[in-house]
Amino acid sequence: MKKTCIFQDTEKTENTTDLLEVADRIYGPGQFESHAVLFADSFDRLCGSFHHIIRVAEGIVDRYDPRGICDILENLHKKSGFDSILIPGTSMGQMIAPRLAKRLQTGLVAGVTDIKNQGDHIEIIRPACSGKILESVLHKGDGPLMMSIRPNAFAYTPGDSLQTVVFAYTEPVKSCSAVTRLHVRKNQHTCDIRDSDVLIAGGGGVKESFSKLYGLAEALNGTVAASRKLVDQGIAPRSIQVGQSGKTVSPKLYMALGIHGSMQHMAGLRQIESVISVNTAVNAPVCSLSDIVVQGDAKEFIDRLMKKIAVYRS
Ligand SMILES: Cc1cc2nc3c(=O)[nH]c(=O)nc-3n(C[C@H](O)[C@H](O)[C@H](O)COP(=O)(O)OP(=O)(O)OC[C@H]3O[C@@H](n4cnc5c(N)ncnc54)[C@H](O)[C@@H]3O)c2cc1C
Numbered sequence: 172m173k174k175t176c177i178f179q180d181t182e183k184t185e186n187t188t189d190l191l192e193v194a195d196r197i198y199g200p201g202q203f204e205s206h207a208v209l210f211a212d213s214f215d216r217l218c219g220s221f222h223h224i225i226r227v228a229e230g231i232v233d234r235y236d237p238r239g240i241c242d243i244l245e246n247l248h249k250k251s252g253f254d255s256i257l258i259p260g261t262s263m264g265q266m267i268a269p270r271l272a273k274r275l276q277t278g279l280v281a282g283v284t285d286i287k288n289q290g291d292h293i294e295i296i297r298p299a300c301s302g303k304i305l306e307s308v309l310h311k312g313d314g315p316l317m318m319s320i321r322p323n324a325f326a327y328t329p330g331d332s333l334q335t336v337v338f339a340y341t342e343p344v345k346s347c348s349a350v351t352r353l354h355v356r357k358n359q360h361t362c363d364i365r366d367s368d369v370l371i372a373g374g375g376g377v378k379e380s381f382s383k384l385y386g387l388a389e390a391l392n393g394t395v396a397a398s399r400k401l402v403d404q405g406i407a408p409r410s411i412q413v414g415q416s417g418k419t420v421s422p423k424l425y426m427a428l429g430i431h432g433s434m435q436h437m438a439g440l441r442q443i444e445s446v447i448s449v450n451t452a453v454n455a456p457v458c459s460l461s462d463i464v465v466q467g468d469a470k471e472f473i474d475r476l477m478k479k480i481a482v483y484r485s
């Protein structure tokens with residue numbers, strides 16, 4: 172039985188299980204033993220999803236200390252001999268993954284967005300050269316297969332609940348921490364498009380009226396996103412770009428206003444419940460993937476919808 176180690180998602184603990192989908196694709200469902208490494212306060216709801224949960228005991232390491240966390244993962248690997256180590260591609264994960272790979276003298280595939288099991292070999296897919304190409308990587312050699320996984324790229328559908336064995340990790344870490352935590356301020360309002368349930372996305376068809384999307388997003392309690400066309404033209408910031416060279420998103424509602432639906436744009440959409448597209452051309456590729464298609468001018472659509480919302484609220 173293969174052994175996979177999954178480090179917790181440091182931004183959204185509940186997303187930790189998504190990395191089980193990666194292991195499923197590599198080894199096949201039920202063909203591996205899963206070991207999750209979690210901080211003590213975040214393990215309750217993940218019980219039942221993993222075979223083993225290793226709870227890092229309170230006070231062993233600061234959760235913002237990548238060196239200390241690497242000590243723990245390195246030590247666990249030495250004891251258990253994992254076949255793969257999966258780290259979420261969060262900002263914290265991106266600090267841990269290369270450090271750990273260096274210590275274990277193994278390679279790292281960073282920012283993985285897809286896994287293809289080709290029978291006799293596994294293809295690990297990641298965007299490379301600033302998203303200009305999709306690179307296919309093969310794993311060779313004896314070291315553990317190490318990857319950092321792009322947030323939202325995989326979604327795990329829970330199966331039967333497992334009998335989880337919980338183990339407390341209490342060994343003090345060796346590395347001298349370079350981190351002194353002064354205080355932690357919780358981000359009340361995050362504008363990360365990956366966190367929003369409602370995305371109001373604009374493309375070339377709204378380049379003149381892009382600012383109107385902010386009003387609509389506010390009215391629908393959503394966040395504005397954009398295609399690369401608007402980003403390249405300097406109309407939208409790169410941080411809100413959806414797609415192969417942007418972010419992968421999985422909102423409940425994706426409203427595509429004046430977006431064509433190129434392959435590279437659609438590569439950034441995963442597990443979306445509903446898509447509404449507004450386009451002057453109904454043969455645009457995004458329309459065939461939409462639940463509702465509105466044929467017409469997107470600016471006019473926004474104006475009319477805003478009026479309806481105002482009437483509804485008054
Ligand atoms: C290596 C590489 C990586 C890429 N990565 C990304 C990426 O991450 N994300 C991304 O988005 N793109 C990416 N692209 C670019 C991608 O190929 C497309 O060029 C881009 O997505 C097109 O953006 P768009 O659909 O907004 O614009 P357009 O292609 O210009 O489409 C505009 C759409 O709006 C419609 N329209 C026009 N006027 C109106 C109107 N008044 N009202 C309503 N609809 C209207 C048109 O019918 C059309 O369907 C990448 C390309 C390459 C080569």
